[in-house]
Amino acid sequence: MQWAGLYNRGMNNAVPNVDLHCHSTVSDGVLSPADVAQRACANGVDVWALTDHDEVGGLAQAGATARELGMRFITGTEVSVTWAGQTVHIVGLGFDAADAALVAGLHKTRGGRAERARRMGERLADMGMPGAYEGALPFAGNPELVSRTHFARYLVQAGYCPDVQTVFNKYLGDDCPGHVPMQWASLADAVGWIVGAGGRAVIAHPGRYKYSALQFDALFDEFLQLGGVGIEVTTGSHTPDEARHYAQVARRYGFLASRGSDFHSPRESRADLGALPPLPDDLKPVWHDWF
């Protein structure tokens, strides 16, 4: 974990430890929502959001546990979007998790995953790795949310690769032969669901997208026009150089800045919950008016 141990202040040091991006077994994390809450608290997180992919099903358990432990809980989700032929992740924060349009939109976004998982199994079989669909299913805690991560865990267990990162590098990354692309939600829909439910929309880990400079400008402009307000600056998915670059982008566009580990698993994640450096002082955090 390259970011581990860099940041461990709590409320009593005036700067709250805020982690607004992580996953549970409701999507592709390995810990239950309650166990993610426990780990966040043990790591000194004061303000915490669970952001499962295309799901809000873990938020009730996460919120109840967080409040028992004395953390501030923020509702969250990470919506899969297709924009200019690539997948972009939009984190929603602080919305009404019972909002009917949001719940229906996320349900629809999850809808194609079952068929895609079967096709991914076929692809991997053609590549000499049979039984991956059946093998991945037991790794999925939510039958509506079978993801590439579950396939990756199975392929490690079956001995095809030493770790999940290698599976993505060789077989399941966006440009790899085992990846079956999806048509996810539109950017307008994702931002609309989040904002319509009273939340804030944030572009997750912009450093991961392979857009040209012109495309990034177009993405940011369109996102702002749709009512999006933030980008992740400090995330386990960014290198320190990428974090510096996107801090500049936040200044240039007037984005609110977010911080989140993108924690999935103690063994796989680059950053543990609450363990990232703080945001640069001059940026306006997405939580600036929450407390």
Ligand code: AMP
């Ligand atoms: P899916 O939504 O099924 O396409 O799976 C996307 C998930 O796979 C992401 O949320 C990450 O957890 C994981 N993932 C995607 N690309 C990579 C990568 N290059 N390295 C490691 N994990 C990745």
Ligand code: MN
């Ligand atoms: Mn994931």
Ligand code: MN
């Ligand atoms: Mn993501």
Ligand code: MN
């Ligand atoms: Mn994530």
